[in-house]
Structure formats: C-alpha cells, structure tokens
Amino acid sequence: MIAHLFMRQGVQILFVLAMAPLLAGWVRQCRAWLANRAGAGLLQPYRELLRLLRKQPVVPHEASALFVATPYIVFTTMVVASALVPMITIHLPLAGAADAVVLAGVFSLARIFAALAAMDLGTGFGSMGARRAMLVGFLAEPALLMVLFTPALISGSTSLVVIVRQLARHGVILYPSMAFAAVAYVMVTLAENARLPVDNPDTHLELTMIHEALNLEYSGRYLALIEWGAAIKLFVYIGIGAALFFPWGIAQGTSPAGLAIAYALFSAKLATAGAGLAVIETVFAKLRLFRVPEFLGTAFLLAVLGLLMRYLFGH
Known part of the structure; x- marks a missing residue:
C-alpha cells in the first residue's frame, strides 16, 4: 500500500x-x-530547455555561492509545491502537508532566494528586478491567502485534500463567495507568474521587466532550471485553481481506471486554462508599473469580499 x-x-x-x-x-x-500567426509549435519550450541544458553556464566573478545555488533551490521548491497539490488524486503521501498556508510559504521561499540572487551581483537590472518582484509578492501574498481562506471556511480546514473532498462532495454548487475568490485568484496567478497585464515574459525592456530582470545574469543549465521552474510554477497555480474551484474529476479512490480518467480530465482543465490565459494576454495590454498595486489591491478586495460574504451570509 x-x-x-x-x-x-x-x-x-x-x-x-x-x-x-x-x-x-x-x-x-x-x-x-489569436494574433493570426503560425507560432513556433507546442514543443518549442522543450527545444529551448535542451539547448540551454547543453550549454556551459557562465558565472560572473562577483557571484557568491548563493547565486549558483538559487536555480537549484527555485527548481526544487517548485517540484515540492507540485507534490503538495492534489491535482490528480487526494491519496498522496504528502497529502498531510498539503496545507494552503504552507503552500503559500513555499512560493515565498522561492521568491526570496530569486531576489537575493539577483541582488548578489550588485547590478542595476538585478536590483531593480528584485525590488519589483518583492513588491509584487508583498501585494499578491495577502490576496492569495484571502482567496485560500474562502474555501477553507466552506470545508472547515486549510488542508487542500479536505477542501477538495468537501467541495467535490457538495456537487456543482455556485457559491457567490467562491466566484469572487476565483476572479481574485486569476488576478493573483497573473501577477505571481509574471504574465500580462502585470509583466511580459517575452520582453527584456528594462523599463518594464520584472521577472526577466531577475534572470539576466544566468545562462546555460542555470537558466534552464529557472525557466523550467517558472513553467512548473504556472502549472502548479493552475492545479491549485482546479483543485479549489473545479475539484470535480479529482480521483477520490485508487483504482487505475479512476486515475486514468482523472489524468484525462486534468489535462482538459490545463488546456482550457492555458487557452483562457492566452486570451487574457491577448486582450489586455501591459499595465504601467505604478498601476500594478491597484491591480493587486483590487484582487485583495475581491478576495476579502468573498471571504466576508461566506462568513456573514454563509454562501
């Protein structure tokens, strides 16, 4: 067993x-x-990762051990986060540690090390990106916690496994509080993963970049680990959203047929969420940096509104 x-x-x-x-x-x-272009294909990220993994990394002379260790720490942290989230089944060895607050702390740990490594060299872009990343994290984490507390009130626990089990047992019920929390969670996901309209992961314009400024000094396998970790982080955020707001289809048992169906349904959720993310990034333009606090402040207010609605009115 x-x-x-x-x-x-x-x-x-x-x-x-x-x-x-x-x-x-x-x-x-x-x-x-959506932009009427052919695109590079679905396998392009794999090609980029393989190309980077084959290259020898170049480490600046001023770099400390923290700079070298950070890519491994960030990647490992994201892998640990992926192991905590009940995406496919609730019967996992690490299910007992799958607490919503613990998960938020895991993401914060990766952000702190990434910011410290960016400031380690003392470059202007690295320090600028670290300050901006910590500002976004400072504003996004309270909103994320408020979002997580709403389903926690419904299920009576902050454990993701208990939340999934209770919400799936209730069936398809539209909670107004969960609707507010879902909108806030989408906004937090965009900010935490450096997506439009908060950040543009495809640009290196020094006046606007946040996430890319943290990684400018990395190359080779170090950059591959960071990029792979960023992809895993987006995957995990979508997995958390699916577990909180669309828990139906997550296997409650251990039969192979049930697990196969759960993997197929989760793949469909991934495809739908990815397409929705592409639509958001196509429709919305990038916000100016001083508008990002307003964006995340709105997410926090929506999350608190959902939490109060559940606490005061019970729905």
Missing part, C-alpha cells in the same frame, strides 16, 4: 515535470493563433 502511494506521488511529479513545458508551449501557440 505504501509503495503504491509513493508510486502515485512519483507519477504526479513526473507528469508535472513533463507537461509544464508543454503548457507553456500551448499558451504561446494559442497567443500566436
């Missing part, structure tokens, strides 16, 4: 590692289709 549990955990981690670049490629391809 224990061996089967760890096998399911390992299969989910391998699924995330393999599918995260494909999700990034799917979002790019959908954006290309």
